[in-house]
Amino acid sequence: MLILGLGSKLGQFYFWAKQFAELSVCGDFAFANCEATFRQTLFLFLSLSSMGHLSSIVGVHVDGSPVSGGGLSENGKFSYGYASSTGKRSSMEDFYETRIASVDNQLVGLFGVFDGHGGARVAEYVKEHLISNLIRHPHFISDTRKAIVDAYKQTDQDFLASDNSQNRDAGSTASTAVLVGDRLVVANVGDSRAVICRGGDAIAVSRDHKPDQTDERQRIEEAGGFVMWAGTWRVGGVLAVSRAFGDKLLKQYVVVDPEIREEVIDNSLEFLILASDGLWDVVSNEEAVNMVRAVADAEQAAKMLLEEAYKRESSDNITCVVVRFISGQNSSNSG
Template structure:
């Protein structure tokens, strides 16, 4: 219902322009314009409310819950900041997370942290999922994406293809599960997969991944925004359009150009991830995954500078969250830090605080 009303509002907003073009041929532009304004005046509260619920205006992506323990309930439940962390059994990396409701009235961020043994090899899976239009999409992706991935037959032989196919297949599963829902929902995803000495980062939307290599901050994901030339071209080639509505939006509604869910815009808002691979070597210090609740107020370089002196990954994630809060972030905030450990750091031991 909300999605339908949102589209109605969009049509009403465009009606005056179309009316003037048609009316100019018959001299009735003013009449058409008056009718459009009258319709808008009848539905402003209802349409604006539903459009806000569908897009969540400032909140166009999502984080998640991790450790296979439910961090957050669905939107509207009482929540409090949460944090945690652990080590890989082979001692090669540590991880920490921190997540907060922030200034929002509901929680749509989820995250997932898993350390699994797959065919005898230790695999790390980390993700931040920032929902919009409710928590359903972000929660679904958190619960299913990595489970689907490690079952993929090409997980070791062609990991990039496995990731890409798992993203699109999980999206299809969510859309099927949402068939009976009247409201639309979607989610971003920023994920990191550690397999041996390979780090594979994949994303859709604007939850960002940044690494510190040799002391430098390097973005290893790209925020998917509809005003980017290639994204805009892809959307227009598919029959959609991008327009300004406070920011650039797909169909005047959604501020990210790729996401899970968003069934009403699915033809244009795809769940095809961009994937980047990095080698895990002595120059790679740590990885930061975070929702835009952090990146809206903290630059890549600032985030890396904050994390660098903090060896404890959980404390590093909490530091980022604290800084984003102090800078007035208006969104849910979820931060996840993975620190790569040198093999001679024998004083660092794995703990039982890890997912399996």
């Protein structure tokens, strides 16, 4: 079941839609009241949709079932789809964001995948605040790179200041993409990866932040930390990623400085994939690109990636976001 989480009115919309679907007999008075409330909430739902506010709705897993969805930008320049599943895990620590907004009279697309560890609360906090902090940045359009760096740091600082729990090893990755004008700006911390297809080629536009990488190990050790093997290379023998939100206990070493890469959106750029490591652990960049190229619909492509990863015995939560650039579609996408 998918619960739409945009305030009480949308909750009412879901409730009344469900009631109408199940209603077989209803007295005149009750029906009139049901219909009036349904029409009111439906009107609000459609009004919000027409203003683009519903593009940020995400699915909440309440029974372990996968969720998926998608949309099309108002200017028709890109479509997007997402799919997310708990998989074999007992809890869900993946979150995602898909949002289309108007900033300084420019239509922008903002997408993110956030993979939590040590619980879900950091990933959920980042999902709820990072994109909003980015949009509110005074230089979001004029200096997008600076805005991204500042938004990542502000979100992390705000979370650490507000978190009163005793669990200080909870954290989250982030892989985000901003579409503004003819620019695609990708940023990440951790190992949720971003891959593009340009001219049929798979190109990683993010780097998995692992503590055994030469520069990451050096940075950690210079800060007074250490990297050791414990099933895999880990910061302090604990954490398998070297950059993340949260992780208060290791914050001196596990920074939230995003690596940023910018790409030109032109006719050779076909699509972007953002996904948590549950996908990339079992599907290569090239395999993912080849699968998505064969499916024109972005939501169906995201679902196919998720399904293929589970066929290959991925045991993790998996979240995939696919953004397809309309100008970059070619005959290979007609399958």
